[in-house]
Amino acid sequence: MPESRRSHLIAVFAMASIAAVWGGGFPATKYCLQAGLSVGTLLTLRFAIGTAGLGLMLLVLRVPIRRRDALDGLWLGLVLAAIFWVQTDGLRFTSPSKSGFITGLYVIFTPLVALLAGDRLRASHGLAALVAVTGLVLLVRVPGAAWGGWTRGDSETLLAAVLCGFHIVMTAHFSRRSSGWVLAFIQVAVTGAISLAITLALPAPHSFQGSGAALAHAGTWVSLGFMGLLATTLAFYVQSTMQARLGATESAILFSLEPVWTLAISVSGFVPGIREHLSPTQLAGGLLIFAATFVAELGPRLLKRFQRPEAEEAIG
Known part of the structure; x- marks a missing residue:
């Protein structure tokens, strides 16, 4: 297997694994909110732990912090702080699975942002994004409920999804020129510092x-x-380092597995006090999201296989 292909597959596996970890973050966050933690306390402590962990890695590995790396991390941190504040506050008014599904709508926002940034959009990735969005619609919709079951928390989460599209595209560009370790550390530290300042003022x-x-x-x-x-x-170290080997839209498709993991954990009852139910419509939506991931990964290779016989026939 060529080294470039092996590197790409490692990145795909790593990003898919992080989607599973992030999927578990929604019920874990809901648990803390139900226990009585304020949004600010939760985010301050979460990102303080994350900053300490990444800071220790930087010291052990003796990773230098260049000016460009720090500035890129600062911009990512500002967007990340906005994402987590609106998403976490939204979880006070909606369920973990619904929050995960709406957040997953960044699969359609990311290619739009990428186009604005001048990236090329592959046909297979565009098709996969459409399939994923269809699945997300089936997962989110609540038949018979007012506004389709839409709440204030859903609106806040939708804003987070839009911001996620910008964060994914920014990470894809910054990770090609800056250290992944530094990007992860700076953006997590910035988010923690902003959360601390806001919480102290509330x-x-x-x-x-x-x-x-x-x-x-x-x-x-x-x-x-x-x-x-x-x-x-x-998670943020893996995203900051591995996303350089993937396109922004491809990363978004892999991240679309996140709400599926959120739903699986939420319906399992593994997290105390969190127990949701999976309807046939939601199951169909989850299957479509998995299908979208395969379209993104296998689409280009299948297309080449179909084109190869036609090319050989034309030569013959």
């Missing part, structure tokens, strides 16, 4: 006050550890 119960009881539960710290170490430290 009145109770949105500030740190009132979160003491929730922090007394072991489950809260398990969730924070999962989000801080796996869904932040590990």
Whole structure:
């Protein structure tokens, strides 16, 4: 197998694995919110843990921080902070699975942002995005409910999905010229610092006050550890380094697996207090999202196989 192909497959596997980790972040976040943590407290602690983890890696590996790397990380951090604040606040008003599904709509926003940035859009990726969006619509819609079941939290999450499209495209460009370690560390540290400043300025119960009881539960710290170490430290490093080997739209399709994992964890009852139900329509939507991933990955190769016999026939 050519080295470039092997490198690409490693990146695909790594990004798909991170989608699974991020999928678990939605029920973990909902658990902390139900336990009584404010949005600001949750984000400050999560990104403080993530900053410490990535900072330790930088020290151990002696990774230098260049000016360009720091500036790129700063821009990513500003967008990331906005994403997590609107998404986490939205989870107060919607379910983990629905939040995950709406967030997954970045599969259609990412190629639009990529086009604005001058990237080329492959036909297979465009088709996969359309299939994924169809699946997401089936997963989100609640028949018979007012506004189709749409809530304030869904609107906030939709805004997060739009911002995710910008973040994915920005990461794809920055990771080709800046250190993945530094990008991950700076953007996580910036998000943590912004969260701390906002939380200190907010009145109770949105500030740190009132979160003491929730922090007394072991489950809260398990969730924070999962989000801080796996869904932040590990995940943002992998995204910052591996996405350089993939296109922005291809990355978005792989990330579309995230809501499927969110739903699977949410219906399993694995997270205490989180138990949702999967309807046949939602199952169909999840299957379409998986299909979209295969279209993105296998589409170009299948197209080449179909074109090869035609080319040989024309030569003969």
